[in-house]
Amino acid sequence: MISLSKNDYIDYKDVETLKKFLTPHARIQSSQRSGVPSKSQRQLALAIKRARYMGLLPYVSR
Secondary structure, three states, X not given: OOOOOOOXXXXXXXXXXXXXXXXXXXXXXXXXXXXXXXXXXXXXXXXXXHHHHHXXXXXXXX
16 A cells, blocks of 8 residues: 555656556556545546656556
């Protein structure tokens, strides 16, 4: 379980932190598995999607 406090700002440019919330196949982990609150999970998903669009994270990984 990866910790993420409520006060942390989730930035799409912080790729190393975002990688912790991806599965080995580059899918976004569920909030039950990652253990983050639902509000943070929504911010996290948005940041991952922005990072993918900018080319910082892969869409799929094999």
